[in-house]
Amino acid sequence: MPKEFVHRASVAEVLLTDWARVEESRFTVAAQWPRGHSFFSAVDGCHDPLIAAETIRQTGILLAHAEFGVPLGHHLLVEDLDVQVRPRHVRVGLVPASLEIDVRCSQVRRRRGGALTGCRIAVEIYREGHLAATGGGSFTCIAPAVYQRLRAARLTENAQSRTPTLSTAQPPQSVGRTSPADVVLSPTGLPGRWQLRVDTRHPVLFDHPVDHVPGMVLLEAARQATAATLGRACLPLSITSQFLRYTELDTPCTIEAHRTAPPNPEDGDTVEVTAEQDGAAVFRSTVTMAPPTE
Numbered sequence: 001m002p003k004e005f006v007h008r009a010s011v012a013e014v015l016l017t018d019w020a021r022v023e024e025s026r027f028t029v030a031a032q033w034p035r036g037h038s039f040f041s042a043v044d045g046c047h048d049p050l051i052a053a054e055t056i057r058q059t060g061i062l063l064a065h066a067e068f069g070v071p072l073g074h075h076l077l078v079e080d081l082d083v084q085v086r087p088r089h090v091r092v093g094l095v096p097a098s099l100e101i102d103v104r105c106s107q108v109r110r111r112r113g114g115a116l117t118g119c120r121i122a123v124e125i126y127r128e129g130h131l132a133a134t135g136g137g138s139f140t141c142i143a144p145a146v147y148q149r150l151r152a153a154r155l156t157e158n159a160q161s162r163t164p165t166l167s168t169a170q171p172p173q174s175v176g177r178t179s180p181a182d183v184v185l186s187p188t189g190l191p192g193r194w195q196l197r198v199d200t201r202h203p204v205l206f207d208h209p210v211d212h213v214p215g216m217v218l219l220e221a222a223r224q225a226t227a228a229t230l231g232r233a234c235l236p237l238s239i240t241s242q243f244l245r246y247t248e249l250d251t252p253c254t255i256e257a258h259r260t261a262p263p264n265p266e267d268g269d270t271v272e273v274t275a276e277q278d279g280a281a282v283f284r285s286t287v288t289m290a291p292p293t294e
Contacts, residue, residue, distance in 0.1 A: 001014050001016050001017055001018065001062075004065075004072050005061065005062050005065050005066055005072075006058040006061050006062055007058075007061050007076070007208075008058075008207050008208075009207050009208040010203070010207055013204060013207055014058070015031050015032065015033065015051070015054060015055050015058055016029055016030065016031045016055070016058050016059065016062055017030045017031060017032055018030040019062060019063070019066060019067075021067060025104060025105040025106065025108065026102070026103065026104050026105070027063060027067065027103045027105070028100060028101065028102060028103070029059050029062065029063075029100075029101040029103055030098070030099065030100060030101070031055050031058075031059075031098075031099040031101055031125075032096050032097065032098055032099065033047050033051055033055075033096060033097040033099065034096050035092055035093070035094075035095070035096055037051065038203070038204060039182060039202075039204040039205070040054070040204075041178075042092045043176075043233070043234070043235045043236075044087075044234060044235045044290070044293055045091055045092060046085070046087055046090045046091050046092065046235055047090045047091075047092055047097060049083055049085045049090070049133070049235065049236045049237075049239065050216070050219060050220060050223065050236075050239075052083045052085060052090070052125060052132075052133045052135065053081060053083045053135070053216070053219055053239065054216060055099070055101070055125065056081060056083060056121070056123055056135050056136065056137055057078060057081065057137070057215070057216070059101060059103055059121065059123060060076065060078070060119070060121050060137060060139050061076050061139075063103065063105065063119075063121070064076055064116060064119065064139070064141060068108075068116040068119070069115070069116065070115075070116050070141050073144055074141055074142060074143055074144065075141070075142040075143075075144070075147045076139050076140070076141055076142075077139060077140045077142060077243075078137055078138075078139050078215050078243055079137070079138045079139060079140060079242070079243060080137055080138055080240075080241060080242045080243065081135070081136075081137035081215065081219070081240075081241050081243075082135050082136060082137065082238070082239065082240040082241065083133060083134070083135035083238070083239050084133060084134050084135060084237065084238045085132065085133045085235070085236075085237060085238075086130075086131060086132055086133065087235060087237070087290065088130075089127050089128075089130040089131065089132035089133075090127070090132050090133065097127055097132075098127070098128075099125050099126065099127055099132070100125075100126045100127075101123050101124070101125050101126070102123065102124045102126070103121055103122070103123050104121070104122045104123075105119050105120070105121055106119075106120050106121075106122070107119060107120040107138065115141075116141050117140065117141055118138065118139060118140040118141060119138065119139060120136065120137070120138040121136050121137060121138075122134075122135075122136040123135055123136055151211060151212075151246070154211055154212070154246075154248065155211055164198045164200065164249050164250045166197070166198075166199055167186035167195055167197050168186050168187065168197075169183035169185075169186065169197060170183050170185040170186060170187050170194060170197075170224070170228065173233075174227070174228050175224035175225075175227050175228050175233070176223070176224060176227035176233025177224070177233075181199070181202065182202075183197060183224065184196060184197050184198075184199075184205070184217055184220050184221045184224060185197055185221060185224050185225060185228070185255060188254075192229060192256055192257050192258055193254060193255070193256050194221075194225060194228070194254070194255045194256075195252055195253065195254060195255070196213070196217070196218075196221055196247075196252075196253035196254075196255055196275065198213060198217070198249055198253075200249065205217050205220065210249075211249070212246040212247055212248060212249060213246075213247035213248070213249060213253070215241075215243055218241070218243070218247065218275060218282075218283045218285070219239065219241055219285070221255050221273070221275065222239065222241065222255075222257075222273040222283075222285035222287050223236055223239070223287060225255050225256075225257035225271070225273045226257060226271040226273065226287040226289055227289075228257070229257045229258065229259060229271050230259070230269055230271065230289060232289075232292055234268075234289045234290045234291070234292055234293065235289070235290040236287055236288065236289055236290075237268055237288045237289065237290050238286075238287070238288040239285060239286070239287050239288075240285065240286045241283065241284070241285040241286075242283065242284050242285070243282075243283055244280075244281050244282050244283060244284065245280065245281075245282050246282070247275065247277055247282045247283060248277060248278075251277055251278060252277070253275055253276070253277040253282065254275065254276045254277070255273065255274070255275050256273070256274050256275075256276070257271050257272065257273045257274075258271065258272055259271050259272075260272050260286075266291070267288070267291075268288050268289050268290045268291050269288070269289050269291075270286060270287070270288045270289075271286070271287050271288075271289070272284070272285075272286055273285045273286075273287060
């Protein structure tokens with residue numbers, strides 16, 4: 001699998017291994033999740049649901065380039081993304097998890113000349129014949145010249161090499177992490193509120209230089225804010241997210257979280273997370289955590 005097809009610089013971060021067209025708008029994609037990963041570490045003995053989210057993201061990008069003819073170098077912007085996992089079938093085993101992904105494309109948008117401008121995908125991720133996860137998302141394709149115009153104010157000389165000031169990390173254990181290097185929240189002193197912590201040196205979240213905060217950073221912020229809100233780190237069963245606008249690297253971004261329903265021992269706890277920058281909402285997410293383990 002060419003790493004360029006999934007917009008990764010490191011081959012180690014490519015999760016997809018093969019693909020084939022089944023019908024006009026249906027595809028099968030093969031993927032593999034490693035038993036261990038430097039960032040997507042196991043949660044309660046299960047593969048991290050965020051690696052499923054990254055798999056969905058890579059799937060959309062792959063099909064845009066390999067099947068819908070979007071040239072390499074074009075930008076693919078994720079508008080929304082959701083993932084739901086079935087804990088029984090995402091447990092870490094004695095070998096890497098080999099996956100078969102059934103992908104259905106809808107709402108395919110094209111320019112008059114036929115070039116793809118956007119699409120929605122719905123995926124079912126199977127492991128050894130069992131449905132392990134579901135999800136999907138929508139994305140928009142943007143040509144380099146158009147992207148330059150949209151981001152002209154930020155794409156100034158040396159903009160991509162600009163390094164944000166690295167703020168203090170929230171204590172790792174309070175957000176379900178073991179290393180401060182993987183923490184994407186900074187304390188503000190206010191309950192339920194943090195500042196997004198942007199470390200452009202992170203080898204996974206910032207696999208290559210970018211001019212805005214990647215969506216996976218915001219998804220991780222939602223997961224960490226949920227763990228901090230609930231006072232425990234458990235397996236996320238469901239994550240739904242909307243990316244409302246570009247989140248800038250060097251401007252403060254506030255993350256807020258609050259529980260939306262009374263604790264339910266059977267279904268877990270749900271937390272709403274929002275991100276705001278320069279007075280405008282840039283991201284929102286709903287995270288449902290599994291009940292605490294005994």
